[in-house]
Amino acid sequence: MEQYIPLFLTKYNYWVYIALMMIGLWAMIAKNNLVKKIVGMNIFQTAIILFYVSIGAKYGGTIPIIQHGSGHGHEAAVRAADYINPLPHVLMLTAIVVSVATLGVALALVIKIHRRHRTLEEDEILEQLRES
Amino acid sequence: MIWQIDLAVLILVLICAVGALAVKDLMGAAILFGAYSFLMCILWAVMGAVDVAFTEASVGAGVSTVFFVAAVFRTSRRSKD
Numbered sequence: 429m430e431q432y433i434p435l436f437l438t439k440y441n442y443w444v445y446i447a448l449m450m451i452g453l454w455a456m457i458a459k460n461n462l463v464k465k466i467v468g469m470n471i472f473q474t475a476i477i478l479f480y481v482s483i484g485a486k487y488g489g490t491i492p493i494i495q496h497g498s499g500h501g502h503e504a505a506v507r508a509a510d511y512i513n514p515l516p517h518v519l520m521l522t523a524i525v526v527s528v529a530t531l532g533v534a535l536a537l538v539i540k541i542h543r544r545h546r547t548l549e550e551d552e553i554l555e556q557l558r559e560s
Numbered sequence: 561m562i563w564q565i566d567l568a569v570l571i572l573v574l575i576c577a578v579g580a581l582a583v584k585d586l587m588g589a590a591i592l593f594g595a596y597s598f599l600m601c602i603l604w605a606v607m608g609a610v611d612v613a614f615t616e617a618s619v620g621a622g623v624s625t626v627f628f629v630a631a632v633f634r635t636s637r638r639s640k641d
Contacts, residue, residue: 459581460639474600
């Protein structure tokens with residue numbers, strides 16, 4: 429048991445990401461209000477993006493911009509250990525834009541639902557659907 | 561990456577996430593979600609992902625909050641849970 433405590437403490441960020449993911453998943457499943465469900469979906473998405481970006485981060489590394497320009501010969505070689513891995517950044521940049529597009533569509537659907545049913549609560553909408 | 565800043569902002573992010581889901585007023589939830597997005601942007605700047613950080617600050621915190629506020633104004637502001 430004791431050997432797991434340093435593992436738990438040094439990987440604190442992953443535990444927080446898992447907690448954020450579970451908060452988002454709980455909100456999507458258990459919340460009654462539709463806007464709250466969308467907030468939960470966004471929290472889930474940003475938790476996953478955070479997980480991916482933190483994979484590329486490293487201690488002692490700087491931001492992925494080559495410092496002295498591109499030289500010739502032996503200067504052209506770059507020590508990859510000095511720079512943070514930029515590949516997850518580029519992938520997650522796309523994910524952020526996609527998440528905003530998803531949010532726009534979801535909120536448009538919520539406005540349509542509110543025009544028709546005059547409420548945002550899921551149980552009241554289901555009640556109205558059952559009566560009609 | 562400075563782990564003290566990382567841990568402090570992570571705790572604030574957790575508080576903002578729980579707060580945005582717990583508030584009964586949907587406008588308050590939208591504003592807390594904007595605060596959550598800005599804290600997330602700080603977290604990415606600490607990790608060295610500056611491009612992701614400023615995209616999140618403009619698109620995630622800016623446009624998402626505007627969308628939420630517009631949607632809440634067009635629908636109802638009250639929430640049961």
